[in-house]
Every structure is written in structure tokens, then in C-alpha cells.
Amino acid sequence: MLKVRVLGSGDAFNAGGALHSAYLLEHEKGRMLLESGPSVLAGLKKAKIAPESIDAVLVSHLHGDHFGGVPFLILDYLFRSHRERPLVIAGPPGTMARSRAVYSELYKEEHFHKLKFELVEQPVGPGDEFELAGFKCSAFQVPHMAEPFCLGYKLESGGASVLFSGDSAWTDAFVEHSRNCDLFLCECCSLEPETDFHTSYADILMHREELGCDRLVLTHLGPDVRAAADLEVERAYDGMLIEVG
Numbered sequence: 001m002l003k004v005r006v007l008g009s010g011d012a013f014n015a016g017g018a019l020h021s022a023y024l025l026e027h028e029k030g031r032m033l034l035e036s037g038p039s040v041l042a043g044l045k046k047a048k049i050a051p052e053s054i055d056a057v058l059v060s061h062l063h064g065d066h067f068g069g070v071p072f073l074i075l076d077y078l079f080r081s082h083r084e085r086p087l088v089i090a091g092p093p094g095t096m097a098r099s100r101a102v103y104s105e106l107y108k109e110e111h112f113h114k115l116k117f118e119l120v121e122q123p124v125g126p127g128d129e130f131e132l133a134g135f136k137c138s139a140f141q142v143p144h145m146a147e148p149f150c151l152g153y154k155l156e157s158g159g160a161s162v163l164f165s166g167d168s169a170w171t172d173a174f175v176e177h178s179r180n181c182d183l184f185l186c187e188c189c190s191l192e193p194e195t196d197f198h199t200s201y202a203d204i205l206m207h208r209e210e211l212g213c214d215r216l217v218l219t220h221l222g223p224d225v226r227a228a229a230d231l232e233v234e235r236a237y238d239g240m241l242i243e244v245g
């Protein structure tokens with residue numbers, strides 16, 4: 001059984017008070033943290049998930065609301081949960097360096113040398129297939145930011161599969177990768193198109209019939225999407241638990 005726990009369903013601005021992007025994917029082989037926004041410790045602790053139980057972190061791109069929680073995970077491992085086993089941090093090239101740089105700016109004391117565990121960097125690029133925390137993972141580039149690129153992911157375990165959009169404008173890659181997929185977690189920042197680097201609810205409705213997933217759940221919700229009274233498509237909320245497959 002693959003379980004997805006939504007720790008943070010919010011956008012960069014915490015619309016509606018929702019936490020920044022973070023999802024815990026769990027199966028019998030381990031736990032993966034997909035995205036690590038700055039509020040990740042709040043999400044984990046509200047859900048009563050011990051931070052040290054995470055085997056790997058996977059990040060879609062290097063915007064702060066998606067990776068800015070890595071320094072706080074490190075802080076927790078140093079001073080609260082006292083992690084001793086290795087932690088894999090996977091994402092676009094530079095994820096580890098940027099996380100270390102942010103940590104060093106926030107906590108000038110440079111605690112990194114005191115880490116009692118190994119931080120293992122796993123750079124990921126478009127088209128890569130790899131294993132992380134026992135999940136079979138594949139990455140594809142999505143249209144959101146240029147340098148470095150933003151990735152969408154397909155994550156599989158024991159016949160169950162999750163497609164994650166990352167942050168992205170609508171792309172036909174979602175149609176292609178959603179085939180035979182159990183769950184598609186798709187970002188939705190606004191009801192109507194507002195930018196050319198995010199997906200709107202109107203985009204999703206236009207392409208909904210093309211998708212091959214069993215279940216579509218909207219996340220990274222902007223204020224109007226969150227406040228809308230009745231949408232045809234399911235919305236994520238902080239603390240939501242989804243059993244997949």
C-alpha cells in the first residue's frame with residue numbers, strides 16, 4: 001500500500017493559512033518527503049511524523065516554497081531528533097548546495113561540521129529514472145522556471161503510482177504521464193490563467209478528459225481556488241491522507 005499524506009497544500013503565500021508544499025509518501029520500504037517548503041517541520045509534527053523517519057527528500061525545483069524547509073530539517077536533526085543514519089537529498093543539480101547556503105545564512109554558526117550523519121546528494125535531471133526510499137521514480141521537465149529546470153515526477157511502488165506536477169504551466173506531458181496512473185497531484189494556483197508558469201483550474205477543466213489517472217487531486221492552491229464553493233475536481237488539504245492503489 002502506498003500512502004500519500006499531504007503535509008502542505010498551500011502556495012508560496014500560504015493562502016488560507018495552508019502550509020507550504022510538502023507530501024509524505026510512505027510504503028513498506030520507507031518514507032519519502034516530496035517537496036520541503038519552509039513550514040515542513042510544522043506539517044510533520046502536526047501529523048505526528050518523526051522527522052528522523054524520513055529516508056529521502058525529493059525536490060521538484062529550487063523555489064523557496066519547495067526546498068526552503070531543508071535547512072529546518074537539518075536543524076531538527078542536529079538539535080532535536082539527533083539523526084545518525086544517512087539522508088538522501090534528491091532534486092535538480094544545486095539542491096544540496098542551495099540548501100547548505102540557505103542554512104549557513106540563517107544560522108551563521110555553521111553547524112554542518114557537527115552533523116552526525118551523511119547527507120547524500122542525488123542530482124536528478126529530465127528523463128532520469130532512479131530509486132529513492134524504495135520508490136521507482138522517473139523525472140520529466142515541466143515549464144515553470146529555466147535555471148535550473150523544474151521537474152515533475154512519477155513515483156511507483158508495488159503497482160501503485162503517483163504523478164506529481166511540480167510547479168508548472170499546463171503541459172501535454174501531464175496527459176502522457178497520467179496514463180495508467182492511480183493518482184495525479186496537480187498544482188492549481190488560480191481559477192483562471194494568471195501567469196504562463198502555473199496551471200489554472202480553467203486549464204485543468206479544459207484537459208481533464210485527456211488525463212488517464214484514476215484520481216485527480218489539486219494542490220498548491222491559490223486563494224480563489226481554495227475559497228471556491230463547489231469545484232468539480234477534488235482539492236487537497238493539509239493533513240489529507242490518500243491511500244493509493
Ligand SMILES: [Zn+2]
Pocket residue numbers: 061063144167
Ligand atoms: Zn515555483
